[in-house]
Amino acid sequence: MGMTITEKILSKACSQDQDKVVPEEIINAKVEKLMTMDANAPIVFRQFEKLGVDKLCDPDMLLVMTDHLVPGHTIKDAETIKQTRDYAKKYGAKMYDIGRHGICHQMMVENGHVRPGSMTLGTDSHSTTYGAMGAFSCGVSASEAGVIMATGECWFRVPGSIKINLTGQLTFGTCGKDVALKMMSILGCEKEATYMAVEISGSGVGGLEMSDRLTICNIVAETGAKNGIIAADEKTVAYYKAAGGVGNCDLLSSDHDAKYETVYKIDLSVLEPLVAVPHLTSNVKPVRELADVKINHVFIGSCTNGRLEDIAVTARILKGKKLPDHVRMIVVPASQKIYLEALKAGYVQTIMEAGALFEVSCCGPCAGYNTGILPSGEVGISTTNRNFQGRMGHAESFVYLSSPATAAASALEGRITDPRGYLK
Numbered sequence: 201m202g203m204t205i206t207e208k209i210l211s212k213a214c215s216q217d218q219d220k221v222v223p224e225e226i227i228n229a230k231v232e233k234l235m236t237m238d239a240n241a242p243i244v245f246r247q248f249e250k251l252g253v254d255k256l257c258d259p260d261m262l263l264v265m266t267d268h269l270v271p272g273h274t275i276k277d278a279e280t281i282k283q284t285r286d287y288a289k290k291y292g293a294k295m296y297d298i299g300r301h302g303i304c305h306q307m308m309v310e311n312g313h314v315r316p317g318s319m320t321l322g323t324d325s326h327s328t329t330y331g332a333m334g335a336f337s338c339g340v341s342a343s344e345a346g347v348i349m350a351t352g353e354c355w356f357r358v359p360g361s362i363k364i365n366l367t368g369q370l371t372f373g374t375c376g377k378d379v380a381l382k383m384m385s386i387l388g389c390e391k392e393a394t395y396m397a398v399e400i401s402g403s404g405v406g407g408l409e410m411s412d413r414l415t416i417c418n419i420v421a422e423t424g425a426k427n428g429i430i431a432a433d434e435k436t437v438a439y440y441k442a443a444g445g446v447g448n449c450d451l452l453s454s455d456h457d458a459k460y461e462t463v464y465k466i467d468l469s470v471l472e473p474l475v476a477v478p479h480l481t482s483n484v485k486p487v488r489e490l491a492d493v494k495i496n497h498v499f500i501g502s503c504t505n506g507r508l509e510d511i512a513v514t515a516r517i518l519k520g521k522k523l524p525d526h527v528r529m530i531v532v533p534a535s536q537k538i539y540l541e542a543l544k545a546g547y548v549q550t551i552m553e554a555g556a557l558f559e560v561s562c563c564g565p566c567a568g569y570n571t572g573i574l575p576s577g578e579v580g581i582s583t584t585n586r587n588f589q590g591r592m593g594h595a596e597s598f599v600y601l602s603s604p605a606t607a608a609a610s611a612l613e614g615r616i617t618d619p620r621g622y623l624k
Contacts, residue, residue: 205431235324238266267561378474383400398423415505478587495580501531506538531557
């Protein structure tokens, strides 16, 4: 029996020095990179110190980010960021501090920290994003992170695999977010895919840009899967090298006789713009069925859809137009670098002239922390990955999830709108 990509990476990383791992097996695996961020970094470092060690096993392995709490909206947030900064300095870990920061998952791929074929983990559930680089990636707890910092290893139960086979090519007006939402409608939230490896493959993958792949693997976390993964190809390698990656790229692929629990097919050529309706990411409907849903609030950003491509399509739709008075729109670029690129391209000016607000790179709106959260009774459309009740603010608010194009078109109409009419 052959092996999947996930099994191959875990086998190579396995510290038991064995050639092959199988689903349900418990292994220890060597970790190449570990990410933690301000919201939980102090807890992670305290867990590490409880182990009684006085230095990191490898300071180059650990990356520390500021994103959830920046720039420090409360005294508590400011103190937490300070603790994060102090810990990173104390143990010699690289930290992306305020002004040189971005949303953690974007910073990991943008700065070449995720090598194709590597074991790269993070103390955030959406660390599944790195699977778009052909890496094994998942979220870990603070206690697990502490052990990794001390030993360089972590234990795993080898997951079984589900394959999502993509065929055809994306049609006009659709993007990776629509693929991700279609996948959610198939797998559900924490149902069939719980603790599974979700492998996205097929002839349709080649036509997806890296921004699309990152979005898809990001949302894999919502299925309850252990990890999501897309085999690295020439686009992956080019992205990694352009980001400053210097390691050797392991271009692994699954064997033809690898075992999958289930195989699903998504035909990209018939995909249409989709929206997840409250209060579950898997409650997915076509945009055309939601034209009567009026909105008050629009958010474009997050680790799911805050990349330059997302801001570019937003600017394209808003150019020369004005938002209705009753609609608020907030745009958050996923990193400082993306913000600067959007400025140079004129996207920021175009979007602001339409009546939208640009904010600092952060996770605030997505996680309901700060920077534009929803009050009771209001309806928002968002490019994030979760629309749970109370996720983006008041428990009596309502969040619909969509692509940036759908969100931008909806902002102009004041109701959920198919973006294809604005993209012609």
